[in-house]
Amino acid sequence: xxxxxxxxxxxxxxxxxxxxxxxxxxxxxxxxxxxxxxxxxxxxxxxxxxxxxxxxxxxxxxxxxxxxxxxxxxxxxxxxxxxxxxxxxxxxxxxxxxxxxxxxxxxxxxxxxxxxxxxxxxxxxxxxxxxxxxxxxxxxxxxxxxxxxxxxxxxxxxxxxxxxxxxxxxxxxxxxxxxxxxxxxxxxxxxxxxxxxxxxxxxxxxxxxxxxxxxxxxxxxxxxxxxxxxxxxxxxxxxxxx
Numbered sequence: 001x002x003x004x005x006x007x008x009x010x011x012x013x014x015x016x017x018x019x020x021x022x023x024x025x026x027x028x029x030x031x032x033x034x035x036x037x038x039x040x041x042x043x044x045x046x047x048x049x050x051x052x053x054x055x056x057x058x059x060x061x062x063x064x065x066x067x068x069x070x071x072x073x074x075x076x077x078x079x080x081x082x083x084x085x086x087x088x089x090x091x092x093x094x095x096x097x098x099x100x101x102x103x104x105x106x107x108x109x110x111x112x113x114x115x116x117x118x119x120x121x122x123x124x125x126x127x128x129x130x131x132x133x134x135x136x137x138x139x140x141x142x143x144x145x146x147x148x149x150x151x152x153x154x155x156x157x158x159x160x161x162x163x164x165x166x167x168x169x170x171x172x173x174x175x176x177x178x179x180x181x182x183x184x185x186x187x188x189x190x191x192x193x194x195x196x197x198x199x200x201x202x203x204x205x206x207x208x209x210x211x212x213x214x215x216x217x218x219x220x221x222x223x224x225x226x227x228x229x230x231x232x233x234x235x236x237x238x239x240x241x242x
Contacts, residue, residue, distance in 0.1 A: 011042065011077070011078055012039045012040060012041050012042070012075075012078075013040055013041065013042050013044075013076070013077060013173050013174050013205045014038065014039065014040040014063060014074075014075075014076060014174065014207070015038075015039050015040075015073075015074070015075040015078075016036050016037055016038045016039075016062075016072065016073070016074050016075075017037050017072055017073045017074075017075075018035045018036070018037055018071070018072040018073070019033055019035070019036045019037070019062065019069045019071070019072035019073070019074055020033050020034060020035055020036075020069060020070050020071040020072050021033040021055075021058050021062065021067070021069055021070050021228075022070045022071075031228055032055045032058040032228055033055050033058055033059060033062075033069070033228045034055075034227070034228035034229050035072070035228075035229065036055075036059065036072075036225070036228070036229065036230055037230070038223065038230065038233070040205065040207065041205075042173070042203075042205055043200075043203045043204070043205055044205055044206075044220065044221060045196070045197075045200035045205075045206045045208075045218075045219045045220045045221070046206070046207050046208070046219055046220070046221045046222070046223060047207075047208045047209075047210055047215070047216035047217075047218070047219035047221070047222045047223070047236070048060070048207065048208070048209050048210075048222075048223045048225060049210060049211060049213070049216045049222060049223070049224050049225070050211065050224060050225040050226055051211060051226070052211070054225045054226050054227065054228070055225050055226075055227070055228040055229075056209055056211075056225050057178075057209070058228075059209075059225060060176065060178050060209045062074055063076070063174075063176055063207060064093065064097055064099060064176050065081060065084075065089045065092050065093045065097065066093070068081055068082070068089070069081070069082070076092055076096060076097070076173075076174070077092070077096050077173050077174075079092070094119055094122055094123055094170065095123060095170055095172070096172055096173045096174065097172050097173070097174050097175075097176055098119075098166070098167030098168055098169075098170060098172035098174070098175045098176065099167055099176055099177075099178070100160070100163050100164055100167050100175065100176070100177040100178070100180045101163065101177075101178050101179075101180070102178060102179040102180060102181075102182040102183055103183065104151070104156075104159045104160055104162070104163045104183075105163065106151040106159055106162060106163065106166075107151075108150060108151050108152055109150070110150065111147065111148045111149060111150055112138060112143060112146050112147055112148070112149050112150070112151075112154070112162045112165075113131065113134045113135060113138065113147040113148065114134075115151070115162055115166055116134035116137055116138060116162060116165045116166045116169050117130040117131065117133075117134045117169070118166065119166060119169060119170050120133060120134065120169055120170060123170060133169050134165070134169055135147060137165035137166070137168045137169045138162070138165045140165065140168060141161040141162075141164050141165045141168075141195060142161065142195075143158060143161050143162065143165065146158065146162075155188065156183060156184050156185070156188055157184055157185075157187070157188025157189075157191050157192060160180060160181075160183075160184060160188065160192050161191075161192065161195065163180075164180075164192070164195060164199075168199075168204075173205060174205050174206075174207060175196075175199060175204055175205065175206045175207070176207050176209075177196070177206065177207070177208045177209065178209045179209060179210055179211070180192060180196075180208070181193065181210075181212070181215055189215070193215065193218045196208065196218065197218060200219075200220070206219075216236065217236050218236075219236050220235065220236055221233070221234070221235055221236060222234060222235075222236045
C-alpha cells in the first residue's frame, strides 16, 4: 500500500492534467469530463461552479478520490491516483481530504463529538486522542458547548458546523465542500461561509462546489465548468481576503 505523502510547502494540493471521465451504459457513452486541467495551490480558496449536467459533480467525485478518471492524470497531494488501488484511495480520502456535504451525513444516534471522531477512528487513532482532537475541532467551529448533543438536538447550521469539524479533525491537506449551504437558511448560510473564510484566512485549502454565484463569490478564485470543460478560471469579483 502506498503511504500518504507529506505535502511540500509549495506543492499543489490538486493537479489535474487533461482529465476525462466517460460513463458507459451498454453501447451508450457519455463523456462527463472532456479534458480538464487545473492546479490548486496550498492555502487557496476555490469555488467550482456549473449548472446541472456541467460535470461539476463528476469533478467533485474525482477530486475527492470517490471516482477515478477514464483518462488523464489526477495528483492529490502529489500522488497519481492511476497507480492506486481502492485501499490507497481510501487512505488518501481518510487522511488528506476533509469532506463537507449538503446533507451533513451525520449519524443521528451519535453525539456531535462521536460524529467528529469517526474519521479518526477509521484512521486507527486511540480513544483519548480522538476525543481531544474532536473537542478541539468542535471548539474551532464554535460548538464547544455542544459536545454531547445529537444531530436532532442541533439546528441545520449547527449540524453543518459539526460536519466541518469532522472534516477538520484529521488535519487534511484539502477541505472539499459539496453544496455545503444547499440545505441552510440565509442566516446559517452566512455563518458557514464565514467559517470557510476563517479557514482560508488561517491557511487552509478549501474547494467549494456550488451552483450559487453569491456563495462562489466568497472564494478567492472561481472556476466555471460547462459541458465537461473549464469555461473560465479567474479571481472572484468579491472574494474572501486572506
